[in-house]
Amino acid sequence: MNLPTSIEITEVSPRDGLQNQSSVITTKTKIAFVDALSKTGLQRIEVSSFVNPKWVPQLADAAEVFSGIIRSGNVKYSALVPNEQGWERAMEVGVDEIGLMTSASETFCKRNTNTSIADSIERIKPLVESAKANGVGTRGYVSCVVACPYEGEVDSGHVRSVVKQLLDIGVENISLGETIGVAVPSDIARLYDALEGVLSPEQSILHLHDTRGTALACVLSAMQLGVRRFDASSGGLGGCPYAPGAAGNLATEDLVYFANRMGIDTGVHLAQLISATRIIEESLDSPLKSRVYRALSCQDPSS
Amino acid sequence: MNLPTSIEITEVSPRDGLQNQSSVITTKTKIAFVDALSKTGLQRIEVSSFVNPKWVPQLADAAEVFSGIIRSGNVKYSALVPNEQGWERAMEVGVDEIGLMTSASETFCKRNTNTSIADSIERIKPLVESAKANGVGTRGYVSCVVACPYEGEVDSGHVRSVVKQLLDIGVENISLGETIGVAVPSDIARLYDALEGVLSPEQSILHLHDTRGTALACVLSAMQLGVRRFDASSGGLGGCPYAPGAAGNLATEDLVYFANRMGIDTGVHLAQLISATRIIEESLDSPLKSRVYRALSCQDPSS
Secondary structure (H helix, E strand, O other): OOOOOOEEEEHHHHHHHHOOOOOOHHHHHHHHHHHHHHHOOOEEEEEEEEOOOOOOHHHHOOHHHHHHHHEEEEEEOEEEOOOOOHHHHHHHHOOOEEEEEEEEEEEEEHHOOOOOOOHHHHHHHHHHHHHHOOOOEEEEEEEEEEEEOOOOEEEEEEHHHHHHHHHHHOOOEEEEOOOOOOOOOOHHHHHHHHHOOOOOOOOOOEEOOOOOOOOOHHHHHHHHHHEEEEEEHHHHHOOOOOOOOOOOOOOOOOHHHHHHHOOOOOOOOOHHHHHHHHHHHOOOOOOOOOOHHHHHOOOOOOO | OOOOOEEEEEHHHHOOOHHOOOOOOOOHHHHHHHHHHHOOOOEEEEEOOOOOOOOOOHOHHHHHHHHOOOOOOOOOEEEOHHHHHHHHHHHOOOOEEEEEEEOHHHHHHHHHHHEEEEEHHHHHHHHHHHHHHOOOOOEEEEEOOOOOOOEEOOOOOOOOHHHHHHHHHHOOOEEEEEOOOOHHHHHEEEEEEOOOOOOOOOOEEEEOOOOOOOOOHHHHHHHHHHHEEEEHHHHHOOOOOOOOOOOOEEEHHHHHHHHHHHOOOOOOOOHHHHHHHHHHHOOOOOOOHHHHHHHHHHHOOOO
């Protein structure tokens, strides 16, 4: 079936998963959650965001969480950094990688980061330079790579252009965000066709949402094209602010189960991951939506 | 991507979806539900089961439902028939096709139909003859084609043997049931490899569960192998008796959305399907789990 022998997962739940949660989640719980995730075999965890707490109050304790966690030598810990102030706060606690946001959709970029795409690239440029000077990794998030909640379908040419600009200013890793979870495998094929010569499947990171149940089918197609790195969120934590009540991020449990059963190594211990997810679910208003988490929560998770 | 131009869906929710529901669902609601499904463009609907009401009280009103529905000339209406008594009840109301149950797992067969696999085939034989003599179609359900809730992994050789026996006694259509929703695409490839020379992908019907979120990835692989006919259940109705609270059957909405967006014709109008599903959801204890149904229930379903 032309599948890889291993894939690498970046766990984004502590940041992308929690940022829109209205439930009160204590700093202590977040630290316990990240510490539990660190023991699952995950190699990359996005811990929080150094965005202005006015915009994302849920992550106002980013510095405290970073200072409180017990870091594993096998895990890279990253945080979202929107600007110079965020960069300084991130530097104070020491992060391994910073996440930098832009979009393939002008309207989404404006609403999400309050800048045009061009201005977002300008804002990212000095952050990349500072990161490089300090030996910190960089990851550019390009949202709306298939469709936008405001503009509808997004031209793959826009994605290509934005990705090229990020690479040109020195961003090391590119996470392609299918923000609203509409994609099917033919969209994934079209996306990577459009990126040919700019970003190879092997270099890219794919960030999927499971809003319409299509995420693992897209993972399959992406793996067959050569994609080896995926973002995922434990429990499917994240929801979809554009479709209240719908499923959100691709669940790490679903991805790990899927890969395990196809003989693809993720390094992640599924039962330990489910135990970590349970820590955060206890603080939430509603049950998490990961299919595997739900199925195995009522069974022996080793099965 | 080597995809078909169209697929055919058999809607199994009124039977397979409802049979394990503990909620009281009136005959009137069931009739309204089937009538609404008949207007969606679906070509095949499994309406009920003529099993002994003692075993499946939820479907004790099979005859009343069949007598109450308004039949569309474009739809084939089927029912599960376990034995001669069931056949006679089915004949009285007139069905287009009968469903006949067996399994690739000896333990599951014993627990589900109270016979061995060999005896289930013997029980099916005269029903096939009666059906043929009356111009009624036949469909053999083979459960546990990948794994069994009691025995674990199922040898594909057993599936091949059972399918061959069903074809030898004249069963026209074979629905391969992945009963517990563990399958990933490599399982689907292995299954059809094992069936080579006995049942081609084109001839088969694939019946998937989405318990672990893998159903659409399996659909993709199956379509690429040549499978064109799928069972699905509106709203994902069905649950999984072996994993309480987990998702059940592959949701028709998810399959229709997935196919539509890849340019594969199903003949089904998604917004009408969602309206039909809403009729039955109102009688249930808990929200249905179809990802697409949930996502589009809070949006314009044409989007």
